[in-house]
Amino acid sequence: MIKTSRLLEIFNLPNIEELWDFHTRQMADFGFERILYGYTRYRTATSLGDPNDFVLLTNHDKSYTDVFIGDGLYFHAPMVRWSLENEGACSWSVLADMSQTGTLTDAERKVFEFNRSKDVVAGYSISFKSVSPRTKGAIALTARKGMSQQDADAIWQEHGEDIIALNTIVHLRILTLPYVAPGRALTRRQREVLVWVGDGKTIQDIALLLSLTPATIEKHLRLAREALSVETTAQAVLKAAFQNQMFVLDA
Template sequence: MTKLAAHLEALINAPTFETLWDLHTVRMAELGFDRLIYGFTRYRSGDSLGDPQDWVVLTNHDDAYMDRFLGDGYIHSAPMVRWALANDGACSWSWIANSDNLTPAERRVTEFNRSMGVVAGYTISFRSVSQRTKGAAAITARAGISQDGVEDIWAEHGEAIRVMSNVVYLKMLTLPHATRNLTKRQREVLEWVADGKITQDIATILDLTPATVEKHLRLAREALGVGTTAQAVLKASFYNEMFILDPDSRGTDE
């Protein structure tokens, strides 16, 4: 088995986000890219990426960078984000230097990135499965590697990097990711709702009172930031928080 095949198999079999991310960041650092951002949303609408609280974001950038890139809203004016929203595939950051139509806001983001040492790399935009979804990765080269150096790396390893990145992205879509934690009982009642059961049915199945079932449904809606139980089922399913194999390992019981 080749090194790439062995690595892809390890990514595919990763049981958690943490394992997946550790495997990928180590390999990418070996290739010269030591700072990564992976982002995914199911709530895209036009140029809007939806509520940041609903995004899935993995990164190994330091807090000093991410607090400003996300917290100060630079992400919304980043030129490579604009590119990713309009395209699929991989794009060299040389596109920024060669673009004559950057807006003033995009130029501010470019200057911010330069001040933080985020100057050379590639952006990978993953093929969307619907109009509401979008996923992308920004891979930043190690300090001291110029964009010309990145192009040399890409010429040799670009195909493998694209394949690895797509496998990581697709694997991310299958793993539970608790942006807003549900308890074991909240997941159970949502699962029974998803199976078409009404409150009285769920109370009988779980040996609870209907009032207790309603309480868990209410708390699940609050935890997920939605107004209806149907929306809670949908959001929980989006983040693979239902019908998971090992619910006892995550959250509390009541």
């Protein structure tokens, strides 16, 4: 049974960094010491979107993430494919079945062998319910080194419902907090002008409200579009809102 105090702490943590630190310690208590969370709002039939727009959180070693994420192996990972096609939790025992029956593609086998070389061999994946076809969130829980899949399954048998509940709550909490890839953060002024655009104000209106020239407002909007890697101001407003960069309080 999940303690109420634990839930309250999750709800009250002020930022993703503290939330993630708390959650990694929670999962380590269950025996899952290495975890990888990913979320995209830009999924299509052939892509998960620009990796710079993903919400990616992990405590895996850099030597693992540089290859699995940096070299794009994740796109061919069997459990990523499972997560895209399903919702709920899945034991990694299915990987052994796929390997033994020869149902892994060459690209998937490459990921399978890489994971095995990094002792990422036992664990569970949780695929969260999507609110639209464009979104998908999932988390991979890697069991402590030295543990077998049978050990992980035994933990899940006893604590699986609590683990799913905690991960789902953390997932939903992450979606409410600002998360920006390096180099994509907006300045205070850029956020301010986007907020006014979102409120329906024109360039001239915003210039009067902020006691600036229209040219200066245009400059801030251009820089905001560049930071968010979008073409139009409407796209910038939408993306900034997705990333919870708008309507935030400065410390």
